Amino acid sequence: MSIIEKAANRFEQNKGEVTPPLKVKLESPSEQSSKVIHEHNARNSDRKSITQVEINLAKLHQLGMITPDQGKTLAAQEFRGIKRSLIQNAFIKGAGAIHHGNLIMVTSALPQEGKTFCAINLAMSIATEMDHTVLLIDADVARPSVLRTLGLKSAVGLMDILLDEQLDLAEVMINTNVDTLRILPAGTSHRHATELLASQAMSSLLNEIANRYPDRIVIFDSPPLLPTTEARVLASQMGQIVMVVEAEVTTQHSVKEALRQIDTNPHINLIYNKSKAFAGGTNYGYGYYD
Template sequence: MPPNDALPEQSGAARLPAAAPAPRHVEIDLDRLRQLGMVTHDGGRTPAAEDFRLIKRPLLRRARGEDGAAIPQGNLIVVTSALPGEGKTYCAVNLAMSIAMERDITVLLVDADVARPSVLKVLGLGAEPGLMDILLNDQLALADVILRTNVATLSVLPAGRANKHATELLASRSMRRLLKEIAERYADRVVIFDSPPLLITTEASVLAAQMGQVVLVVEAETTTQHAVREALRQLDPCAHVNLIYNKIRAFPGSDYYGYYD
């Protein structure tokens, strides 16, 4: 007699569909983030919390069409910079945390800096499968790699494994289908992408061209006008580009953030 796993199926027996895997749940160390001066739900009215309240409001108005017709895929917002070290990941995480405080919105934070992912590190989490794995494996679904967090309205999509063809993967039909699913599946969802720097990789401009809104982080007193102009030139195809002027020091020991549209 064959072993149990080799028994033929009984004729007429209904095959039950495989159960979908339960979403992974991870714990963000919110106390650690608060000590780093970042935005958290219970962090109070800190300068960073107030600044990102100002930053998010026009982005949400455009995503919802409150100032006129809604921007196509306006709920897909990419945060990038001209060069590394300007604070784009810091701004992406804070923006996601701030939007997650809204009463009627859920947020998906995507680490799309696939060559040098840092969102999970900032959140105090270990590496996990994510965006690149979905694009490489047709059998893998978005729900398989999204991480639910202890912030009820915030989920995270890690970058996943590195790949030398990242630019082509981000420009692929699979990526366009994924973005369409992300943008349209949940009407109340805003998606924040942490992108690579524009002047270092080709992935950034490919990614930005598929977004409804772009946020360009510029480091005060460090990023040159030439770098900003070149970054904006690469964003020419994007209709809605916003700037965050980051790391302005009004007095010793303080960080202020300016926002320009």
């Protein structure tokens, strides 16, 4: 019996409620050199001024979330197991290589199932790896919550890059006090978010993100699948998908319908969230959907 069949049976037994002309000025070589240096320094200064933030790691720890130096907590142990196969799949070489395997979308069937919590914890867990860096992208553009959960102010991000071709990823990506963790906010809300996520600009951005740093894992906190269309569009461009299912709340029908919408992706994984039904009374179960 597959993991989804097992999960579905359990959901059925524990049903819950779901809810101008060009002017040329000739300059001397020294003037030209000075100008180039000035412009370069100005650009770098602007970028540095907007890209460094401090995450309150102590507060995150109090909320039960993973932080790099907290030791062997239950959440840290669980997500250590969850991330391992995802990392392995991300960097397969040769005939078995997964296109955009390092792009991992975290979603759910419905809101409030814990997908943002799991996306942040997964990113934090991977950030503790010796050989990898992490980019956490808030792709839930209608209801972004990554920055809020981390106690950070809203900022320009994904939507702004798609709307402004002059805006570079490096100008928007946020550095954090976790050296191996970067964040790309959702950015400015837009009524044509679905079309933007399905655009050539988005495809080009994903190629850049996937290939710029060969050691980087990219985690997308996606919208939920059933009430939105953005998640389905995003899923079609991901290498791997993690779907969070809230134990004893999400119905079997909702799980099946959500999986049906993304079943063209052969690398779908489930996190059975908020469960005490697994060995040792743990909070997370993990498995593959085939």
